[in-house]
Amino acid sequence: KEQRARQRLPVVPLGIERDEFLKALSELKETLGNEHVEINDKPLQDGWYMEHPNTHDMMTILDDEEFVASAVVYPSTTEEVQEIVRWANKYLIPIFPISMGRNLGYGGAAPRVRGSVTIDLGKRMNKILNINAEDYTCLVEPGVSFYALYNALEERGLRDHMWIDTPDLGGGSIIGNTVDRGVGYTPYGDHWACHSGLEVVLPTGEVIRTGMGALPGNNTWQSFPYGFGPYSDGIFSQSNFGIVTKMGMTLMPNPGGYESFMYTFQKEEDLAPLIDIIRPLRISNILENVAQLRHVTQAIAASGLPRTKFYSGTGRIPSDVIHAAAAETPVGDYTWAYYGMSYGPAHIRSHKLALIDAEFHKIPGCRKIDPSTLPADEYFWSRDRIAAGIPDIHELRWVNWAPNGAHIAFSPVSPIRGADATQLFELGKAVQDKYGIDFFPAFCVGLREMHLIVEIVFNRDDPEEKQRALRCLREMVDLAAAKGYGEYRTHLVLMDQVAGTYKWNDGALGKFNERLKDALDPNGILAPGRCGIWGKRYRGFGWEL
Amino acid sequence: KEQRARQRLPVVPLGIERDEFLKALSELKETLGNEHVEINDKPLQDGWYMEHPNTHDMMTILDDEEFVASAVVYPSTTEEVQEIVRWANKYLIPIFPISMGRNLGYGGAAPRVRGSVTIDLGKRMNKILNINAEDYTCLVEPGVSFYALYNALEERGLRDHMWIDTPDLGGGSIIGNTVDRGVGYTPYGDHWACHSGLEVVLPTGEVIRTGMGALPGNNTWQSFPYGFGPYSDGIFSQSNFGIVTKMGMTLMPNPGGYESFMYTFQKEEDLAPLIDIIRPLRISNILENVAQLRHVTQAIAASGLPRTKFYSGTGRIPSDVIHAAAAETPVGDYTWAYYGMSYGPAHIRSHKLALIDAEFHKIPGCRKIDPSTLPADEYFWSRDRIAAGIPDIHELRWVNWAPNGAHIAFSPVSPIRGADATQLFELGKAVQDKYGIDFFPAFCVGLREMHLIVEIVFNRDDPEEKQRALRCLREMVDLAAAKGYGEYRTHLVLMDQVAGTYKWNDGALGKFNERLKDALDPNGILAPGRCGIWGKRYRGFGWEL
Ligand SMILES: Cc1cc2nc3c(=O)[nH]c(=O)nc-3n(C[C@H](O)[C@H](O)[C@H](O)COP(=O)(O)OP(=O)(O)OC[C@H]3O[C@@H](n4cnc5c(N)ncnc54)[C@H](O)[C@@H]3O)c2cc1C
Ligand SMILES: Cc1cc2nc3c(=O)[nH]c(=O)nc-3n(C[C@H](O)[C@H](O)[C@H](O)COP(=O)(O)OP(=O)(O)OC[C@H]3O[C@@H](n4cnc5c(N)ncnc54)[C@H](O)[C@@H]3O)c2cc1C
Incomplete structure (x- = not known):
């Protein structure tokens, strides 16, 4: 991407004069130390995944300078986070907490309100506070990545004793991913369901511990999530009601063996019967992990080669081009690939694998791929690592599909039912065809529901392409x-x-969320607009997009 | 229990004159119909489990007339619940919702504040709104009991297709049990974790649907619990923030076979090593269900015979009396019994059962009980039914231990660790010895934590015994x-x-709960005091006990 000078000057939060803002920042420097308060006045560098910016989204779909921070601050303790929150209330400055800021596809490190002060929690609050090998749990700070936890287990000789669960990319923050309700691919893939215990700084500066954490001297904060009384953890996920400074996470015992498998299906129309076969197997835990059913187009892109290597026309890349490319790969041609893993000792796995094999083969043309025929850099092996809780970054490769590749996701939920899968697949394909965008659908199969993840890859240096992608998404x-x-x-x-689509009963849930927001954050300073929730100081001024 | 005339007159909620209250009730009769508003002015009948009162706790530990309703009302729809809530706000009358009111051991049907108007949701709102055999889910109203759901599956020929999970007693409400975060004994025993989707009437009268329920036309309310934005379900459990009028529940696929097992251990001191053996087996899902480790004293009581059949002295019943009685039973003498179940086809079960057998036999004196030697009314068979999701009421029998038997529970959480188990066991035993109360400890082993459930059985016609039980509990x-x-x-x-013991950081969590309470229930009318949360209209007037 071409590097430009900044066009729109250093940004200052709305409602405060520049001088007053600088004065406020100086005050904060006295609390945090000079070097821990950085004004964002340099050109915006996108970097790459491992060296991503914390001032903006390295994959922005808007104008580069739209969702940018005015400053970034680096607390080192919960008390410092409290100080920052009190400071924000004093000056009515919007603050936006990130753990590591690798929320790519969902906004990266960017704040929702231009000129917010970003609280980069992860840089200095990055300790693994506890690993408990008896209870199979850990307690982490926001800066602990999936890689870091994995490495710590390895260093302590516990890697064979217990596993972590990782999303497709291992460089994100465990806390950041979990509070955004991200998913991974072992049986512990529902990260929110697997956490136990939060420490949260409220938007008014108080700090609470949830669950058993509220009981002094307890030894169950990470093993019993609920505690006594209202179980409030959920309102701190996908919200702007608090800043999570510590989180407990449960870890999976080594299952005593594991084995990846891959099945391919030839025709697009195989989707519906296949999904109907998957449902009972998944709910019965014969299919044990959050597995992926991927379309061949994305697999071709996952080679890491740019689209131009395959096709130079406009519009969606023709099916025959994709199938021709697929035929050249070690897997051979297909339309859908199911990547799964079976866990446990060999004789237990063979029971499950036999059931799966019999069921999947009801689809004509189904092929079981023999892993020993696949080279080491085949995408299959990335899925294999991830389903065994080994962090990876292979998945980044398909972002190269476009020059200056960036992506943004459409991720609707449906039951695990063929009719729903087909309906969403056709809907996505039709709309993306209309906008001439290549279609990368992947179904992530949870326990009773699946997320269809449709990734739109775009050139982040091409304003027209960005606009097109966004219009396409909004329509979908x-x-x-x-x-x-x-x-x-x-x-x-x-x-x-x-948020507006969750509008049952005249938007009752949205109003309820606003009621909680106003009670917990009367000045509306914390991450205004995140998840569609605006404090009363923002409502009615047209901030919504 | 002796039947007495009422001493303390019909009760009226504090802060309203009797005439005004009667006028208010007449107004409510116009909305609900005459027969659906009942003033509580008759003698208090305790009935028995299947015909329990809804005006008070049939097992009260306080004076009979302390925690009693002034009236009971019977809504038939969510709209009527909304009307009742608006009415309560108009007259500032405390209301207390129950689903079926069988919360025995935790207060039964009683309201926390004397003279509250009880909303008996279950009587008329008792429909199973949906059973989805494809997704293995259901949607129920408050009056649906575990028995009712079980029978419905049977009637629809689905009993072989999927299982429910039931607590020890099957007569309770699925919603009531789940919002109080009750537990059952199949792998779906954590009811809160297994629910998906709520409809809630807020204390100000609005109604929301959580999760996917907020999306009009959705078909995932019961299969994806989180939806988009803050996941607020948790704050409606163990709280007084809303009235749940519908709830989704996931059901367990028939595992393809099951097999109960029972192991006994001879010595009290076997507890610690046994618990340490259980922990890794449980976390690895070799021990698959919420299983119970029970002390022999309770097993003797579970015969249903009164204590006087065994012993007539005061103080804790001597160990040798219990062991002599145990020696006479088909199981023979022991101190601890582990009741578990293994699920799946026979060859899968045998893998797990062999691991368990080898581990449990590390404890000298361990015996595996052969079920074929046990008569049909042995307690074992009740555990067998319950672990297979078949509702039961055998468990009620130990309540007969005392004349006019009632009970109340002490239920602390600990890690699954021998040292903790011993510490809690010794603590409970010492305190109960001090108060001369028989000691019934049972450990319910969750996934990473266990609840020790200590049931104190008392004569609810003996004020001295009740006071003693309560003082004993408070001390524990x-x-x-x-x-x-x-x-x-x-x-x-x-x-x-x-609630006061969850006091970390100067009671920060309690203050946070009060903040939510005041925001959602500004008049503090909904279930004041439940779970230790009082609205601001009640705080500072000494309502706390
Ligand atoms: C190729 C590719 C594949 C991906 N695959 C997956 C996948 O398989 N599964 C998946 O879940 N995601 C996936 N993602 C999305 C994303 O990379 C991960 O979810 C990543 O873990 C999120 O970034 P992070 O953990 O650094 O969180 P952050 O960016 O730090 O946090 C995410 C958001 O949560 C909020 N937040 C963060 N920390 C806190 C806090 N302490 N208190 C309050 N609020 C906070 C903030 O609003 C923040 O913007 C993928 C992305 C790409 C590019
Ligand atoms: C011998 C014995 C054994 C038991 N074993 C178990 C066991 O194994 N597991 C277990 O969990 N319990 C057990 N219990 C306790 C109790 O019987 C069950 O939990 C029972 O299911 C609770 O009663 P209920 O379902 O009728 O709920 P209710 O009494 O209707 O509800 C319980 C409480 O929740 C609140 N509530 C109810 N409905 C709503 C609503 N719709 N909206 C808002 N708030 C509401 C109210 O405050 C109410 O008091 C046992 C009791 C006995 C006597």
Whole structure:
């Protein structure tokens, strides 16, 4: 991407004069130390995944300078986070907490409100506070990545004793991913369900510990999530009601063996019968992990080669081009690939694998791929690592599909039912065809539901392509909602729209969220607009997008 | 229990004159119909489990007329619940919702504040709104009991297709049990974790649907719990923030076979090593269900015979009496019994059962009981039914231990660790010895934590015995908290005390709960005091017990 000088000057939060803002920052420097308060006045560098910026989204779909921070601050303790929150209330400055800021596809490190002060929690609060090998749990700070936890287990000789669960990319923050309700691919893939215990700084500066954490001297904060009384953890996920400074996470015992498998299916129309075969196997835990059913187009892109290597025309890349490319790969040609893993000792696995094999083979043309025929850099092996809780970054490769590749996701939830899968697949394909965008659908199969993840890859140096991608997304969101499908998570820029689709009974849930927001954050300073929730100081001024 | 005339007159909520109250009730009769508003002016009948009262606790530990309703109302729809809530706000009358009111051991049907108007949701709102055999889910109203759901599956020919999970007693409400975070004994035993989607009437009268329920036309309300944005379900459990009018529940696929097992251990001191053996087996899902480790005393009581059949002295019943009685039973003498179940086809079960057998036999004197030697009314068979999701009421029998038997529970949470188990066991035994109360400890082993459930059985016609039981409980709660152990759930009368033990950081969590309470229920009318949370209209007037 071409490097430009900044056009729109250093940014200052709305409602405060520049001088007053600088004075406020000086005050904060006295609390945090000079070097821990950085004004964002240099050109915006996108870097790459491992060296990503914390001032903005390295994959922005808007104008580069739209969702940018005015400053970034680096607390080192919970008390310092409290100080920052009190400071924000004093000056009515919007603050936006990130753990590591690798929320790519959903907004990266960017704040929702231009000129917010970003609290980069992860840089200095990055300790693994506890690893408990008896209870199979850990307690982490926001800066602990999946890689870091994995490495710590390895260093302590515990890697064979217990596993972590990792999303497709291992460089994100465990806390950041979990509070955004991200998913991984072992049986512990539902990260929110697997956490136990939070420490949260409230938007007014107080700090609470949830669950058993509220009981002094307890030794169950990480093993019993609920505690006594209202179980409030959930309102701190996908919200702007608090800043999570510590989180407990449960870890999976080594299952005593594991084995990846891959099945391919030839025809697009195999989707519906296949999904109907998957459902009972998944709910019965014969298919044990959050597995992926991927379309061949994304697999070709996962080679890491740019689209131009395959095709130079406009519009969606023709099917025959994709199938021709697939035929050249070690896997051979197909349309859908199911990547799964079976866990446990060999004789236990063979029971499950035999059931799966018999069921999958009911689809004509189904092929079981023999892993020993696949070279070491085949995408299959990345899925194999991830389903065994080994962090990876192979998945980044398909972002190279476009020059200056960036991506943004459409992620609607549906039951695990063939009819729903087909409906969402056709909807996505039709809308993306209309906008001439290549279609990368992947179904992540949870326990009773699946997320269809459609990644739009775009050139972040091409304003027209960005606009097209965004219009396409907005259309898919609305059409899906009209059919009863809603997003499980979304990008900053779509949050108001997506929240608006959850509108039963005249938007009762949204109003309820606003009521909680106003009670907990009377000045509305914390991450205004995140997940479509605006404090009363912001409502009615047209902040929604 | 002797039937007495009422001493303390019909009760009226504090802060309203009797005439005004009667006028208010007449107004409500116009909305609900005459027969659906009942003033509580007749003698208080305790009935028995299947015909329990809804005006008070049939097992009260306080004076009979202390925690009693002024009236009971019977809504038939969510809209009527909204009307009742608006009415309560208009007259500032405390209301207390129950689903079926069988919360025995934790307060039964009683309201926390004397003279509250009880909303008996279950009587008329008792429909199973949906059973989805494809997704293995259902949607129920408050009056659906575990028995009712079980029978419905049977009637629809689905009993072989999927299982429910039931607590020890099957007559309770699925919603009531789940919002109080009750537990059952199949792998779906953590009811809160297994629910998906709520409809809630807020204390100000609005109604929301959580999760995917907020998306009009969705078909995922019961299969994806989180939806988009803050996941607020948790704050409606163990709280007084809303009235749940519908709830989704996931059901377990028939595992393809099952097999109960029972092991006994001879010595009290076997507890610690046994618990340490259980922990890794449980976390690895070799021990698959919420299983119970029970002390022989309770097993003797579970025969249903009164204590006087065994012993007529005071103080804790001597160990040798219990062991002599145990020696006469088909199981023979022991101190601890582990009741578990293994699921799946026979060859899968045998893998797990062999591991368990080898581990348990590390404890000298361990015996595996052969079920074929046990008569049909042995307690074992009740555990067998319950672990297979078949509702039961055998468990009621030990309540006969005392004349006019009633009970109340002490239920602290600990890690699954021998040292903790011993510490709690010794603590409970010492305190109960001090008060001369028989000791019924049972450990319910969750996934990474266990609840020790200590049931105190008392004569509810003996004021001295009741006082003694309560003083004993209060002492156990405080001593346990001082060592870092907190209750997972508690009786109405102990709620303030237990909430008070969750006091980290100057009671920050309690203050946070009050902040939510005031925001959602500005008049504080909904279930004041439940789980130790009082609205601002009640705080500072000494309502706490
Ligand atoms: C190729 C590719 C594949 C991906 N695959 C997956 C996948 O498989 N599964 C998946 O879940 N995601 C996936 N993602 C998305 C993303 O990379 C991960 O979810 C990543 O872990 C999120 O970034 P992070 O953990 O650094 O969180 P952050 O960016 O630090 O946090 C995410 C957001 O949560 C909020 N937040 C963060 N920390 C706190 C806190 N302490 N208190 C309060 N609020 C906070 C903030 O609003 C923040 O913007 C993928 C992305 C790409 C590019
Ligand atoms: C011998 C014995 C054994 C037991 N074993 C178990 C066991 O194994 N596991 C277990 O969990 N319990 C057990 N219990 C306790 C109790 O019987 C069950 O939990 C029972 O299911 C609770 O009663 P209920 O379902 O009728 O709920 P209710 O009494 O209707 O509800 C419980 C409480 O929740 C609140 N509530 C209810 N409905 C709503 C609503 N719709 N909206 C808002 N708040 C509401 C109210 O405050 C109410 O008091 C046992 C009791 C006995 C006597």
